[in-house]
Structure formats: structure tokens, C-alpha cells
Amino acid sequence: MRARIEAARHIGLIAHVHPDADSMGCACAMYAHLLRLEKKVTLFCASETIDDRLACIPWSQKCTARWRDDIELAIAFDCGSEARLGIRPECELVNVDHHSGNNGFGDLAIVDTSAVSTASVLLNWFRMEAIKLNAKMATALYAGLADDTVGFMSHRTDANVFETAAELAHAGAEITKVNEALFHTRSLASIRLLSKILEALELRGDARIALMAVSRLMIEQSGGGISACDEALHSALGLSTVNVALLLREQEDGSIKVSLRTDDGIDVEKIASAYGGGGHHFASGFIARDISLQQLSEALVNTIKKEMD
Numbered sequence: 001m002r003a004r005i006e007a008a009r010h011i012g013l014i015a016h017v018h019p020d021a022d023s024m025g026c027a028c029a030m031y032a033h034l035l036r037l038e039k040k041v042t043l044f045c046a047s048e049t050i051d052d053r054l055a056c057i058p059w060s061q062k063c064t065a066r067w068r069d070d071i072e073l074a075i076a077f078d079c080g081s082e083a084r085l086g087i088r089p090e091c092e093l094v095n096v097d098h099h100s101g102n103n104g105f106g107d108l109a110i111v112d113t114s115a116v117s118t119a120s121v122l123l124n125w126f127r128m129e130a131i132k133l134n135a136k137m138a139t140a141l142y143a144g145l146a147d148d149t150v151g152f153m154s155h156r157t158d159a160n161v162f163e164t165a166a167e168l169a170h171a172g173a174e175i176t177k178v179n180e181a182l183f184h185t186r187s188l189a190s191i192r193l194l195s196k197i198l199e200a201l202e203l204r205g206d207a208r209i210a211l212m213a214v215s216r217l218m219i220e221q222s223g224g225g226i227s228a229c230d231e232a233l234h235s236a237l238g239l240s241t242v243n244v245a246l247l248l249r250e251q252e253d254g255s256i257k258v259s260l261r262t263d264d265g266i267d268v269e270k271i272a273s274a275y276g277g278g279g280h281h282f283a284s285g286f287i288a289r290d291i292s293l294q295q296l297s298e299a300l301v302n303t304i305k306k307e308m309d
């Protein structure tokens with residue numbers, strides 16, 4: 001990747017559609033590094049609206065949904081599949097990721113499926129290349145690490161994760177600012193949507209499955225967004241009997257975004273990939289079309305029940 005970066009005059013950094021802190025954090029950490037190299041850089045994300053929480057990541061305000069034709073090298077971060085790029089770059093492409101379903105697309109793939117976050121993969125690359133982190137890079141990578149480990153509480157949080165966090169803290173990462181933004185800041189709209197989702201939560205399969213269906217109406221009435229859905233999944237999984245949390249969200253174009261979380265037992269990545277999606281063992285998702293919320297909910301509950309037995 002170093003040689004490709006050196007050779008390119010204009011580099012496009014890609015955060016995936018509906019970016020999370022891992023994808024945006026990596027793109028921004030690389031942005032900060034490339035600025036030091038005095039490269040022309042475009043920080044790209046195909047989504048027009050970006051979660052407010054990501055404003056804690058240095059340089060994230062530079063993100064644009066406009067791709068430039070003279071970009072010679074594209075680097076995608078945290079994109080488990082090419083569809084996540086939200087664009088088909090007609091230039092060299094480097095794929096930096098940690099999703100287990102990543103097929104190694106691109107001209108160069110730096111994919112480590114054992115890593116807890118793409119931030120960990122990118123940090124490793126910076127280490128290998130003896131690239132010194134500045135405080136902005138450390139803050140951006142810390143946001144990715146903290147978010148993908150759900151505030152250091154996911155199953156994959158181990159000694160290595162804390163060592164990585166310590167390294168980023170030593171490099172000047174603004175830990176409190178990021179933690180506040182990612183885990184404690186909510187909008188009123190988000191709290192209102194969360195309460196609607198939890199109100200409508202149903203327990204199925206001997207209370208082992210938490211089913212949450214989020215209609216367009218619920219989203220429009222509350223004004224809330226994706227962060228409320230993530231929080232609802234987390235809350236539902238906290239119920240003592242629940243092993244799988246399932247959330248279906250109706251999108252503006254009529255498709256349904258499905259998110260699956262589990263704390264043990266089944267492999268939700270397997271379920272999502274059967275529907276053309278992907279993710280990780282404990283967290284996955286996919287998009288379905290031409291089916292109602294009701295029909296898809298029932299089909300998925302049945303699939304999950306079978307997986308559990």
C-alpha cells in the first residue's frame with residue numbers, strides 16, 4: 001500500500017455507506033497521515049447524511065459525497081463487500097477490512113478477519129511502516145476501536161484490545177471526547193424513537209428472540225435514526241432470556257434493513273449471508289426488498305428458531 005500511496009497524486013479514501021465510527025475513523029486517520037505527506041486527498045462517503053456522533057472524529061467534516069475523476073488510488077475502509085463502497089471507482093483499489101465475509105476484492109486486500117476493528121488492521125499497518133501517529137490519527141482510530149467493541153464490552157474484547165487502546169491513548173487520543181460522543185450523546189429524536197421501538201418489542205421463541213420492527217411511520221414521527229436502532233438492539237440483547245436480537249427497519253425506498261445481534265449460540269453472519277448480507281459472528285445485517293415487515297419478521301423468527309434448535 002505504501003508504494004501505491006507514493007505513486008498516486010490524488011487519493012480517494014472511502015468510508016462505507018451509512019458509515020460507522022470504524023469506517024470513518026480509519027478514513028480520517030489515513031486522511032491525517034496523507035496530509036502530512038502533502039497528498040491531494042478526497043474523503044468520500046456515498047451517504048449524504050452522516051451520524052452526528054461521528055463529528056468527534058478529527059477531519060470527518062471534510063467528508064464529501066462527490067467523487068473526483070482524477071483520483072488515481074482508492075482506499076476502502078471497513079467495507080465487507082464491494083457494495084458497501086457505494087461507488088465503483090475506476091482506479092486502483094485497496095481494501096482494508098476485518099469482516100469475515102470479505103472476498104478480498106480490489107487490487108490489494110489488507111484484510112484481517114481476526115481483528116476486532118478495521119482500526120486495529122490500519123494501526124498494524126502504521127506500526128509495520130513505522131509511521132508515527134499524531135493525536136488526530138490516534139483519536140480517529142480510537143473511535144473505531146471503541147465503537148466496534150461496543151465500548152470495550154463485546155465478546156472479542158481481550159488483552160490485545162486494551163493494549164491497542166493504551167497505545168492510542170499514549171499517542172494522544174481524546175478518549176473522553178470520543179466516549180462521550182459515541183456512548184453518551186443522544187438527541188431527543190433518538191430517545192423518542194428508542195422508546196417507540198422498545199414499546200413494540202416482542203419476545204419470541206421461548207423469549208430467546210427479541211423482535212423489533214421499525215416502520216417508516218415510527219421514524220417519521222420521532223425523527224430518530226440509526227443510532228436509536230443500534231441502542232435498541234443492545235438493550236434487547238441485555239434481557240436475560242434473549243440470545244438473539246432482531247431489528248427490521250423500513251427504509252425510504254421501501255426496502256427493509258435487517259440487523260441481527262447475538263450474545264451466544266448461533267452464528268448470525270450465516271443467517272445474514274443466506275439473505276445476501278454479511279457481517280460478523282455476533283453482529284450482521286442485510287437488506288431485503290419486495291417483502292412486508294410482517295412477512296419478513298415471521299420468516300426470520302422461524303429461521304432463527306431452527307438455528308437455535
Ligand SMILES: [Mn+2]
Pocket residue numbers: 022023078098116117118148
Ligand atoms: Mn468494523
